[in-house]
Amino acid sequence: MKKTTLTAVGGRDPARQAGAVSPGPVRASTIVAPTLAEFDAMKRVRPGDGLTYALHGTPGVFAFEEALAALEGGGRSRVCPSGLMAITAPLLCFLSPGDHLLITDAVYEPARKFCEITLKRFGVETTFYDPLLGEEIAALMRPETKVVFLESPSSLTFEVQDVPALARAAKARGAVVMMDNTWASPLYFQPLAHGVDVSIQALTKYVGGHSDMILGAVTATDAVYPTLQKTWRALGVSAGPDEVYLAHRGLASLPMRMAHHHASGLKLAAWLQAQPEVLEVVHPGLPEDPGHALWRRDFSGAGGLFAFTLDAAAAPRPALAALLDGMRYFKLGFSWGGIVSMLTPSDPRPVRSAGGWPRAGRADGQLMRVFAGLEDPEDLIEDLDAGFARLRAAAR
Numbered sequence: 519m520k521k522t523t524l525t526a527v528g529g530r531d532p533a534r535q536a537g538a539v540s541p542g543p544v545r546a547s548t549i550v551a552p553t554l555a556e557f558d559a560m561k562r563v564r565p566g567d568g569l570t571y572a573l574h575g576t577p578g579v580f581a582f583e584e585a586l587a588a589l590e591g592g593g594r595s596r597v598c599p600s601g602l603m604a605i606t607a608p609l610l611c612f613l614s615p616g617d618h619l620l621i622t623d624a625v626y627e628p629a630r631k632f633c634e635i636t637l638k639r640f641g642v643e644t645t646f647y648d649p650l651l652g653e654e655i656a657a658l659m660r661p662e663t664k665v666v667f668l669e670s671p672s673s674l675t676f677e678v679q680d681v682p683a684l685a686r687a688a689k690a691r692g693a694v695v696m697m698d699n700t701w702a703s704p705l706y707f708q709p710l711a712h713g714v715d716v717s718i719q720a721l722t723k724y725v726g727g728h729s730d731m732i733l734g735a736v737t738a739t740d741a742v743y744p745t746l747q748k749t750w751r752a753l754g755v756s757a758g759p760d761e762v763y764l765a766h767r768g769l770a771s772l773p774m775r776m777a778h779h780h781a782s783g784l785k786l787a788a789w790l791q792a793q794p795e796v797l798e799v800v801h802p803g804l805p806e807d808p809g810h811a812l813w814r815r816d817f818s819g820a821g822g823l824f825a826f827t828l829d830a831a832a833a834p835r836p837a838l839a840a841l842l843d844g845m846r847y848f849k850l851g852f853s854w855g856g857i858v859s860m861l862t863p864s865d866p867r868p869v870r871s872a873g874g875w876p877r878a879g880r881a882d883g884q885l886m887r888v889f890a891g892l893e894d895p896e897d898l899i900e901d902l903d904a905g906f907a908r909l910r911a912a913a914r
């Protein structure tokens with residue numbers, strides 16, 4: 519079955535849904551048994567494997583988790599309240615005091631804080647590794663290194679990681695490999711097929727897709743799922759049926775939206791490359807990008823998130839404000855993956871410790887993250903064109 523068919527039919531079984539095409543949300547707390555025999559049988563079901571108590575899942579949640587696991591290409595998927603929790607909960611499931619964690623230096627920043635503050639408090643030591651390391655990560659591994667965490671490409675600086683090489687090196691030394699795959703979604707990259715044990719995504723972004731919900735998901739291989747499940751259950755991780763319903767609804771149109779984001783993003787990238795104030799466009803889908811070869815090898819698309827570096831001399835603060843304050847379609851904020859296009863001025867320099875930003879050979883300036891939303895790219899280019907005209911007038 520092709521992925522576009524999977525997203526359309528996954529978790530949708532009219533026979534189980536009174537003939538309806540989609541499973542609706544089941545709002546429940548307790549799940550009641552009609553007889554003592556069925557009550558006893560319910561107690562024998564492992565939480566998450568069937569109906570026991572709504573904390574561990576309801577029919578709509580199980581249907582969505584099935585659809586997600588199919589798109590991920592195997593394993594077991596579990597939903598949780600946010601993308602951030604889809605990172606933090608698995609780390610809690612696999613790490614204990616005295617353990618060591620290797621996490622990419624280009625990781626989503628709130629995840630970095632969780633390692634530096636919370637995991638440290640629980641006696642777990644974190645090393646941030648250069649995202650461009652491959653097999654060489656072996657040199658950083660210790661006997662107590664239990665997890666190697668990837669995010670590729672980074673959702674701010676877009677370094678593409680050699681996922682199979684990192685996974686091979688990590689697993690050869692007994693570590694569990696986790697990856698935040700929000701940038702590509704399982705439509706454009708399947709972590710499990712590239713050696714990852716735990717695939718993570720913020721459904722808030724592309725799967726939800728409509729800028730109206732927060733949700734996360736974790737997909738674990740059958741081999742590591744039992745370890746995940748034990749602490750997942752102990753933590754009481756659960757997601758509301760209405761958010762899960764919205765995510766399932768979003769899943770059906772994911773391939774069409776992703777194709778639009780991908781094509782629109784490349785059009786904006788090409789336009790930006792031609793602007794004199796733009797020093798560099800950071801987009802693995804561009805042939806001149808340092809990550810392009812790896813991206814081509816492993817990914818089947820890019821979505822709409824990338825960045826560009828603005829010449830700092832050409833864009834002093836008032837000029838940057840002139841550009842951003844007058845945008846018609848582009849919104850100023852943090853999230854992405856939804857309906858609207860976004861611009862996010864960012865500075866990764868203060869937090870990076872391994873490999874650094876910008877790397878040797880790359881442009882140094884004001885980093886601007888761009889998300890190409892569901893609007894027509896021609897309107898978006900017109901918006902950017904007017905913005906750059908304001909920037910030039912203000913800088914003069």
Ligand SMILES: *Cc1c(COP(=O)(O)O)cnc(C)c1O
Nearest residue numbers: 600601602626673700720722733
């Ligand atoms: C947004 C995001 C998250 C967190 O998702 P929330 O649902 O907002 O908590 C995690 N990883 C990446 C790469 C993201 O972009």
